[in-house]
Amino acid sequence: MELKSLLEQRSETSWKNYIPHISIDSVIFGFHDGTLKVLLLKMKDQELWGLPGGYVYKEEPLDAAAVRILKDRAGATDIYLQQFYTFGDLNRSEGFFEDYPDTLWNKQRFISIGYYALVDYSKVGIIMDEFSTACEWKDIEQLPPFMMDHRQIFDKALLTLRKQLNNKPIGYNLLPEQFTMPEIQKLYEIILDKKLNRGNFYRKLLRYDILLKHEEPRKGGAHRAPDLYSFDLEKYQKALKEGLSGGW
Amino acid sequence: MELKSLLEQRSETSWKNYIPHISIDSVIFGFHDGTLKVLLLKMKDQELWGLPGGYVYKEEPLDAAAVRILKDRAGATDIYLQQFYTFGDLNRSEGFFEDYPDTLWNKQRFISIGYYALVDYSKVGIIMDEFSTACEWKDIEQLPPFMMDHRQIFDKALLTLRKQLNNKPIGYNLLPEQFTMPEIQKLYEIILDKKLNRGNFYRKLLRYDILLKHEEPRKGGAHRAPDLYSFDLEKYQKALKEGLSGGW
Numbered sequence: 001m002e003l004k005s006l007l008e009q010r011s012e013t014s015w016k017n018y019i020p021h022i023s024i025d026s027v028i029f030g031f032h033d034g035t036l037k038v039l040l041l042k043m044k045d046q047e048l049w050g051l052p053g054g055y056v057y058k059e060e061p062l063d064a065a066a067v068r069i070l071k072d073r074a075g076a077t078d079i080y081l082q083q084f085y086t087f088g089d090l091n092r093s094e095g096f097f098e099d100y101p102d103t104l105w106n107k108q109r110f111i112s113i114g115y116y117a118l119v120d121y122s123k124v125g126i127i128m129d130e131f132s133t134a135c136e137w138k139d140i141e142q143l144p145p146f147m148m149d150h151r152q153i154f155d156k157a158l159l160t161l162r163k164q165l166n167n168k169p170i171g172y173n174l175l176p177e178q179f180t181m182p183e184i185q186k187l188y189e190i191i192l193d194k195k196l197n198r199g200n201f202y203r204k205l206l207r208y209d210i211l212l213k214h215e216e217p218r219k220g221g222a223h224r225a226p227d228l229y230s231f232d233l234e235k236y237q238k239a240l241k242e243g244l245s246g247g248w
Numbered sequence: 249m250e251l252k253s254l255l256e257q258r259s260e261t262s263w264k265n266y267i268p269h270i271s272i273d274s275v276i277f278g279f280h281d282g283t284l285k286v287l288l289l290k291m292k293d294q295e296l297w298g299l300p301g302g303y304v305y306k307e308e309p310l311d312a313a314a315v316r317i318l319k320d321r322a323g324a325t326d327i328y329l330q331q332f333y334t335f336g337d338l339n340r341s342e343g344f345f346e347d348y349p350d351t352l353w354n355k356q357r358f359i360s361i362g363y364y365a366l367v368d369y370s371k372v373g374i375i376m377d378e379f380s381t382a383c384e385w386k387d388i389e390q391l392p393p394f395m396m397d398h399r400q401i402f403d404k405a406l407l408t409l410r411k412q413l414n415n416k417p418i419g420y421n422l423l424p425e426q427f428t429m430p431e432i433q434k435l436y437e438i439i440l441d442k443k444l445n446r447g448n449f450y451r452k453l454l455r456y457d458i459l460l461k462h463e464e465p466r467k468g469g470a471h472r473a474p475d476l477y478s479f480d481l482e483k484y485q486k487a488l489k490e491g492l493s494g495g496w
Contacts, residue, residue: 019269022336022359062336062359086334086361088310111270111310111361113334163415166491243414 003044006131007106014105018055023110024066025053025087025150027157028074030121030137031174034183036190037137038154039074039126040144044133048147051154052135053112066115073135074124079117080173084160085153087112093148116157118173140190161191166244172231178214180226181205188248196248208244210236251292254379255354262353266303271358272314273301273335273398275405276322278369278385279422282431284438285385286402287322287374288392292381296395299402300383301360314363321383322372327365328421332408333401335360341396364405366421388438409439414492420479426462428474429453436496444496456492458484 001009028039040049054069056062063083071077088111097107121137128135138144146154161170165188174187185201205211214228249257276287288297302317304310311331319325336359345355369385376383386392394402409418418439419432433449453459462476 019357019359021267021269056336056359058357059338061338062334065336083334086310086331088304088313088361090307090309109267109306111267111304113336113359167411 011105023112025051025112027116030119032121034186035139040138041132042134049144050147051150076124081117085114085156178228259353271360273299273360275364278367280369282434283387288386289380290382297392298395299398324372329365333362426476
């Protein structure tokens, strides 16, 4: 079914079930193969990409709605999820539905609450919904054009990661359980959007005393395998509470 | 007029003018006489205190509504105002209006966007509205009981100040243009909720090189007057951008 018919068909139920004027947009980050990725979808009959989102049931707490929407999309629970900003400008999305009847659910003014999620890339499976023709991980350094104000929402989420890097368990939630020093450095460089000096970065990380070094390096390859590390969760949480001091 | 009649009388206009289900709550901070204060109001016929708030006109951007509400209450524009969190639990305020008709504007479920404001205490004048019998600055270390979930909103705002102390111009916006070292230390102690060692605090502040020392100390008193300082705004902004590193 084409998008227009589908939206019109769902409109009445949406008006009945959801709180009007409120939506949720999720910025779902995953780290894989040295690149930070975000989960985007393409709606039927559309060229632009958008963030997965949804609405809040009339008797559902806001945070519970964000968890449900994430589960519907990434099939995973127990994921690190944080509200980061609420977007309330005029004409955020109304223009997109210009050619639709005024009574269409999607055509009203929406104030959207942004949540970001940090997922272990290897543990989630993408789930497509009926409104979309594609749902993919996109490298944040090569993003396609976005629909509506979704680029602005994405940018604010990334800025929030950058600001919270020393206070929230962002590395822990994006990296696999065991990682190499080059991997964590790469992740920090992408989030901070700058090259870091390798020696300085290693020294700082080690000084914070938040990592455990594993005895067995990763196998494979002809050269000496790189050392593997994990977060020492207790020390990491304690350090974050105080805030890792100093720039990178 | 008593509160009930007044709310019922206004209900129809509110439904006509405002976006349903959306409200704004403002946590307005001011610093005076060595105490951090918050502006609270007491509604007619009520014993508990609440935060000043309001609603969003159908054709008004969210941030513009927050500015308008602040102006209506503190009579001031050009005030440092930041969105900090959106509160979306069930039954935030519905119980308060239990005895009212279901069609009352105020009785619907509201998702409330929290903004905090930092004002120069000496420059604002409190404005009472028709729903209130009192509007006062309250010392945050001696707060009265709050209505609805307003204590939770206040606590989250204060926690946000604490987290942002090294990244946002919080001292600058709360202190008068010229201040003494004991004054800024007191403000930091209140926000951080801990005693700071005087010598360490002074050394850190001076090392950041963000203050200007004035030639003329404050007059009055028999003893030597304390030195006066101001923020060196350019250096302060630059330092905040990097983030003042390290705990206090």
